[in-house]
Amino acid sequence: MSHTTKEKAKLLGRIRRLKGQMEAVERALEAEAPCGDILNLVASVRGAVNGLMGELIEDHIRMHVVDPDKEADAERAQGAAELIDVVRKYLK
Amino acid sequence: MSHTTKEKAKLLGRIRRLKGQMEAVERALEAEAPCGDILNLVASVRGAVNGLMGELIEDHIRMHVVDPDKEADAERAQGAAELIDVVRKYLK
Amino acid sequence: MSHTTKEKAKLLGRIRRLKGQMEAVERALEAEAPCGDILNLVASVRGAVNGLMGELIEDHIRMHVVDPDKEADAERAQGAAELIDVVRKYLK
Amino acid sequence: MSHTTKEKAKLLGRIRRLKGQMEAVERALEAEAPCGDILNLVASVRGAVNGLMGELIEDHIRMHVVDPDKEADAERAQGAAELIDVVRKYLK
Numbered sequence: 555m556s557h558t559t560k561e562k563a564k565l566l567g568r569i570r571r572l573k574g575q576m577e578a579v580e581r582a583l584e585a586e587a588p589c590g591d592i593l594n595l596v597a598s599v600r601g602a603v604n605g606l607m608g609e610l611i612e613d614h615i616r617m618h619v620v621d622p623d624k625e626a627d628a629e630r631a632q633g634a635a636e637l638i639d640v641v642r643k644y645l646k
Numbered sequence: 647m648s649h650t651t652k653e654k655a656k657l658l659g660r661i662r663r664l665k666g667q668m669e670a671v672e673r674a675l676e677a678e679a680p681c682g683d684i685l686n687l688v689a690s691v692r693g694a695v696n697g698l699m700g701e702l703i704e705d706h707i708r709m710h711v712v713d714p715d716k717e718a719d720a721e722r723a724q725g726a727a728e729l730i731d732v733v734r735k736y737l738k
Numbered sequence: 739m740s741h742t743t744k745e746k747a748k749l750l751g752r753i754r755r756l757k758g759q760m761e762a763v764e765r766a767l768e769a770e771a772p773c774g775d776i777l778n779l780v781a782s783v784r785g786a787v788n789g790l791m792g793e794l795i796e797d798h799i800r801m802h803v804v805d806p807d808k809e810a811d812a813e814r815a816q817g818a819a820e821l822i823d824v825v826r827k828y829l830k
Numbered sequence: 831m832s833h834t835t836k837e838k839a840k841l842l843g844r845i846r847r848l849k850g851q852m853e854a855v856e857r858a859l860e861a862e863a864p865c866g867d868i869l870n871l872v873a874s875v876r877g878a879v880n881g882l883m884g885e886l887i888e889d890h891i892r893m894h895v896v897d898p899d900k901e902a903d904a905e906r907a908q909g910a911a912e913l914i915d916v917v918r919k920y921l922k
Contacts, residue, residue, distance in 0.1 A: 607689070607692060611685065633891075636774040681909075682912040685916050703824060710813065712804060749859055767838065
């Protein structure tokens with residue numbers, strides 16, 4: 555993925571938190587927690603997965619397609635910035 | 647949640663598989679796997695979370711609202727069956 | 739659907755607004771509006787369709803399954819209220 | 831949007847079909863069609879909106895960011911192809 559070290563650490567942090575959230579679902583189910591609580595926990599997991607997906611797609615655009623902050627071609631830079639904007643709205 | 651033991655075992659199996667999928671994402675990121683591969687792994691996690699959410703909602707309808715297979719009131723039974731159908735389509 | 743007249747009027751209002759939004763997308767495309775503008779218009783349509791879907795499912799639960807505000811069985815009423823809550827979170 | 835004429839005609843066709851689907855929902859609601867039928871019609875509208883969104887994003891990538899079929903830089907071409915692939919999977 556050739557992420558910068560900083561970006562990689564950030565993504566790994568997200569994934570570990572997500573694993574922690576999955577373990578909370580597991581414990582809630584084992585403890586026979588109320589159904590509504592379990593549904594809320596899984597809804598949070600879903601939100602976190604969408605957020606991770608959005609971040610990975612944004613990183614992919616910046617690193618492997620066009621980084622709007624570094625691109626010399628102004629039209630491409632703008633096109634990539636608009637694309638990142640749509641991805642953020644879509645996957646939050 | 648007062649799930650039956652069988653249903654509970656099934657859900658726990660799903661959650662453990664999901665944790666395994668998260669660990670695959672973590673390993674891929676640590677190993678700096680190609681970005682496209684990581685995106686595909688996370689897309690699979692997302693599909694699995696949606697599937698789990700759909701199953702939990704269906705269970706909730708059957709156990710805490712109306713179970714179409716056990717309900718005496720025919721209209722309610724049909725209404726619940728249609729609802730489960732929509733949830734399945736929506737969350738697959 | 740046997741909606742109340744009031745509920746029906748509300749849903750028809752939503753659908754007509756949605757048609758209006760689709761026509762705005764059509765005009766923007768015909769006028770060759772900037773791509774980013776068209777994407778934002780379609781993202782709004784998507785949000786409105788999800789909102790309509792959520793409202794229809796909630797109405798379906800109340801009218802054809804269990805209405806938490808009218809149900810005599812307290813457990814069912816609570817189960818239906820939790821279900822409506824999940825649908826709202828999921829489809830906003 | 832500076833679409834080619836052919837692409838524009840294709841998108842307008844999609845939008846007009848979508849308007850037709852919205853009108854079918856409106857008629858079904860006015861005629862008090864069964865709730866399950868209306869839910870299925872709206873679910874189809876939702877699928878069509880997602881499909882339109884996916885096509886617009888793909889067009890945007892090709893026209894304003896990087897077209898994998900025309901890009902001289904092989905890495906960028908591959909990055910854009912992977913991105914289009916993810917968008918297609920995500921928004922179908």
